[in-house]
């Protein structure tokens with residue numbers, strides 16, 4: 001209890017009275033809520049862009065944040081199923097329970113990929129219902145932004161004009177950036193890559209890149225020596241250019257693999273804040289496009 005009182009004291013000064021309190025699981029949704037909500041919204045994420053969202057810790061401070069939230073934005077599709085349900089139960093906040101306007105699962109608003117014919121959690125596959133990493137793709141993130149705008153209007157109808165105006169500005173800027181990024185990537189279409197974890201399928205499809213193999217034998221299963229040897233053999237003479245991975249996966253094996261395979265290891269920011277200067281969704285995608293076009 002002492003901890004909770006302490007947290008209320010610590011968190012309270014950051015909120016202005018009357019603001020819509022948005023809690024996002026991953027930082028991208030909080031970044032979008034800030035873009036669209038401006039001064040009417042206080043948005044935070046439960047995890048940082050440097051953390052693996054599949055395996056985040058459930059912290060007491062998360063419960064307090066959820067208890068005070070007006071809108072919870074999660075990914076769904078099992079990405080946060082290891083840690084979010086217990087937090088939600090403990091937060092005792094009807095406004096953000098499933099079925100309320102304050103509960104938003106982004107997976108319901110995008111076009112899902114890697115959806116299996118039948119759900120199979122055998123061998124610890126952490127993507128049993130489809131791939132939850134759609135936030136790596138600009139057009140999918142744009143759809144999520146549109147639904148965040150709808151939810152903010154539903155929860156705070158007095159702010160409708162404010163949200164509509166900011167949405168118009170955001171969508172114009174985002175659409176023109178998407179055109180710009182597509183133009184930059186155009187000469188690189190068809191680039192073949194290997195991925196560490198299956199985080200990139202949405203992004204790669206949008207870029208026109210081709211995924212040849214993954215180092216994890218199944219999503220969430222660490223690469224084994226046998227599997228990696230198989231991938232090395234499989235990609236021989238295929239002119240694969242990159243090995244893509246996230247900051248929270250170990251790089252020792254990736255470096256060895258990249259050297260043996262003659263490919264370049266590129267650590268991309270899958271979420272905002274994963275590295276320096278990626279706090280906005282614009283900067284995140286700018287960084288991704290720069291790294292892939294310059295091969296840095």
Ligand SMILES: [Zn+2]
Nearest residue numbers: 054126198219
């Ligand atoms: Zn995953």
